[in-house]
Amino acid sequence: MVEVERTALPGIGLRHILTTSRGRQIGVVSHRSGRRDLLIYDPDDPDTSVDDVALTVDEAEALAELLGTRRVIERLAELERQVEGLVTEQIPITAGSPYDGRTLGDTRARTRTGASIVAVVREGEVLASPRPDFRFQTGDIVVVVGTKEGTSAVAQIFRNG
Secondary structure (H helix, E strand, O other): OOOEEEEEEOOOEEEEEEEOOOOOEEEEEEEOOOOEEEEEEEOOEEEEEEEEEEEOHHHHHHHHHHHOOHHHHHHHHHHHHHOOOOEEEEEEOOOOOOOOOOEHHHHOHHHHHOOEEEEEEEOOEEEEOOOOOOEOOOOOEEEEEEOHHHHHHHHHHHHHO
């Protein structure tokens, strides 16, 4: 049986890594937008990709048809069952937000809502697991994971304080 390692990438999507019988690793990053990145990892350094190919939705579907989709569909169904009730929301920090220029710790978001701020996207760069002293700025996208109610409450915090 072939094992596929799955890793959630908050604010981005999912990464799947398959290790072949010869020890080579191939990865797919599935972005929330539908785009897919196909990655080939360095055999001497499994943390480094030596090549990547960005695929549109249509290109990814065509490749999946060539390779067979049964296993992918089964895995996606399994993932949906595992995270039922858990949602991710991306909240922009707009000019005038009461937290523009303030720290993550100031929000007390987890204590107040039960939802977790798992990443911030700033100028296209994902800053995973921000510390309590992380300072927000206009244009940041805050990635929140929790229940629908919890993530909505965090959005309210960033809008109204």
